[in-house]
Amino acid sequence: MTPLEYLVVGLVLAGVFFSFVAVVGIIRLPDLYTRAHATSKSDTLGTVLSLGGIALLFGAEVSAVKTVLLLLFMLITNPTAAHAIARAAHDQGIEPWTTSDEEGD
Amino acid sequence: MPDTSSRILVPVGESSTFRNTVAYAVREARRIAAETGEESTVHFVYPVRWQLVDESERSAADAVADTLERARVWANDDLDYDDDGDLDAEDVSVSIETAVVGEDRYLFSPNDFAEVLLEYARDRGLDRIVLDPEYQPGGSAPMLQPLEFELARSGLVVEEAPVDRVVERGRLPSRANVSKALAMFGVSFGFYLLLAGVFDTFNLVTGAISAGVVTAVFARISFVNTPSVTGTVARIARFLLYVPYLLWEIVKANFSVAYIILHPDLPIDPEMQRYRAAIWGDLSVTTLANSITLTPGTLTVDMDRDSLIIHSLTGSARDGLAGGALERAVRFVFYGRSAARIPTPAERGTIASWTDDDQTDGDE
Structure with missing residues (x-):
């Protein structure tokens, strides 16, 4: 394997790790708002790292440029989508979970 | 008598109902002048905001002068006709004034705008304020409501121009211009060719057609302000x-969130906060909101009038937000280096925990 391939594998593995964290977060966290943290942050970085690896693999090609564009759009749209979901919940009057809720359980 | 007051102040700025608001104010002034026989006066006042302090955006001053000039031309236009659209023979005594206020200050909050407007009104003895319902002095951040509230506290008569029953002969102001069209065309054409990847005749022709269609439809929507080359380049460089x-x-955020999520005890302490950021304008607020969402343990939930509602996952995330590093960075990108020196949100007291009571306050 060339050093470039190591780098690509490293990036994709890191991407997989953060995507995994996002999934664990969705399962473990207590309510919609906290889950949105997991999806907006970990998922974004996971996708961006994987796409970055793919772009490196493409090398100096148009496909690489397109992958980088895709990556940029992920960076812009992912938090926007998380915001849209959280805002919808907020409009519906869903109360955020707090540590005092835990004591009530 | 407030309703028949003939000394009218109209704060102006670019908006889709600007033309109609001018028409309404002038019609009111004429009506009162005709009823009372006194001379009416309409002052069109442009409160300039932070852009003018930015050295790279001197051309904004021309835009302001242009807007005021347009208001004056329209108003004089309207004075030549009566309500039926017929030429009015009788000499109406309505005077039109235009002014720029707030040049010497740094206008940010609705408070600031209300203050300079009221000061002007007091100096000139104006006692009625007609607001454009689409008036957005702070870029496009929702600001009309708090501004109206602040103005009304002064005891002057404040009303929104009822622009749906407007003069039909007035065309909506066409805000498209050459530089907006060029910028739009350039961006869409460039993007098309980038995706095509090949610069052959077919792509150049179809790209030009597509970019042309996009420009025709979106040029006046995509840019609120006329893009200036130097301002845009400086902004992109800072971006x-x-x-x-x-x-x-983002990387730091992810490690801290990953730590929290994978920690057996799930050490979280979520809380909602209201955060009045010292940032106005569509693009800059969107940038700040998205940046907040992407960074440690904070998530933008809603934009409530003039403030962001932010959900934070942990106490340390709240401290980070109150430190205002992101806000400074976004101010640096959009307003330049001098604007980045600002007290932290915690020092300004513009960040507080959010409760249901906040939902109703200020709505009286």
């Missing part, structure tokens, strides 16, 4: 400095 900083923050 490129911002990106690595943001990426670093």
Whole structure:
């Protein structure tokens, strides 16, 4: 394997790790708002790292440029989508979970 | 008598109902002048905001002068006709004044705008304020409601121009211009060719057609202000400095969130906060809101009038937000280096925990 391939594998593995964290977060966290943290942050970085690896693999090609564009759009749209979901919940009057809720359980 | 007051102040700025608001104010002034026989006066006042302090945006001053000039031309136009659209023979005594206020100050909050407007009104003895319902002095951040509230506290008569029953002969102001069209065309054409990847005749022709259609439809929607080359280049350059900083923050955010999520005890302490950021304008607020969402333990939930509602995952995330590093960075990108020196949100007291009581306050 060339050093470039190591780098690509490293990036994709890191991407997989953060995507995994996002999934664990969705399962473990207590309510919609906290889950949105997991999806907006970990998922974004996971996708961006994987796409970055793919772009490196493409090398100096148009496909690489397109992958980088895709990556940029992920960076812009992912938090926007998380915001849209959280805002919808907020409009519906869903109360955020707090540590005092835990004591009530 | 407030309703028949003939001394009218109209704060102006670019908006889709600007033309109609001018028509309404002038019609009111004429009506009162005709009823009372006194001379009416309408003052069109442009409160300039932070853009003018930015050295790279001197041309904004021309835009302001242009807007005021347009208001004056329209108003004089309207004075030549009566309500039926017929030429009015009788000499109406309505005087039109225009002014720029707030040049010497840094206008940010609705408070600031209300203050300079009221000061002007007091100086000139104006006692009625007609607001454009689409008036957005702070870029496009929702500001009309708080501004109206602040103005009404002074005891002057404040009303929104009922622009749906407007004069039909007035065309909506066409805000499209050459530089907006060029910028739009350039961006869409460039993007098309980038995706095509090949510069042959077919792509150049279809790209030009597509970009033309996009420009025709979106040029006046995509740009609120006329893009200036120097301002845009400086902004993009500063944005490129911002990106690595943001990426670093995102990476840090992810490690802290990953730590929290994978920690057996799930050490979280979520809370909602209201955060009045010192940032106005569509693009800059969107940038700030998205950056907040991407960085440690904070998530933008809603935009409530003039403030962001932010959900934070942990106490340390709240401290980070109150430190205002992101806000400074976004101010640096959009307003330049001097604007980045600002007290932190915690020092300004513009950040507080959010409760249901906040939902109703200020709505009286």
